[in-house]
Amino acid sequence: MSTWEIIILASIICVALKVAGYLVPPRALQHPTVARISNLLTVALLAALIAVQTLGAGETVQIDARLPAVLVAAVLYALRVPFAVVVIAAAVVAAAIRAFT
Helix, strand or coil: CCCCHHHHHHHHHHHHHHHHHHCHHHHHHHHHHHHHHHHHHHHHHHEEEHHHHHHHCCCCCCCCCCHHHHHHHHHHHCCCCHHHHHHHHHHHHHHHHHHHC
16 A cells, blocks of 8 residues: 555545544433543543653653653642643743753
8 A cells, every 4th residue: 555545544534433423322422431431531542642742752762851841840730820831831941951961
């Protein structure tokens, strides 16, 4: 398969999944177990994405300025600091670490 054939196939699969989502009756999604699992899956996928983007460098684990910045952001977010301040503080921490290393 060429790259374009793979892209077209992936696009068709994405559209089919989207259409399948519309075919699920709303009553099935309102079940407490399904709602709980979907909420937990969302959090797990977001955590995995953050971990991969923070620690991943190709096929290796790389610890650099991103890790302390994410930790500072997590602490500030847990303290309910406004989101704009969290982002700025994390950026300052990452920039300071990169400036001194």
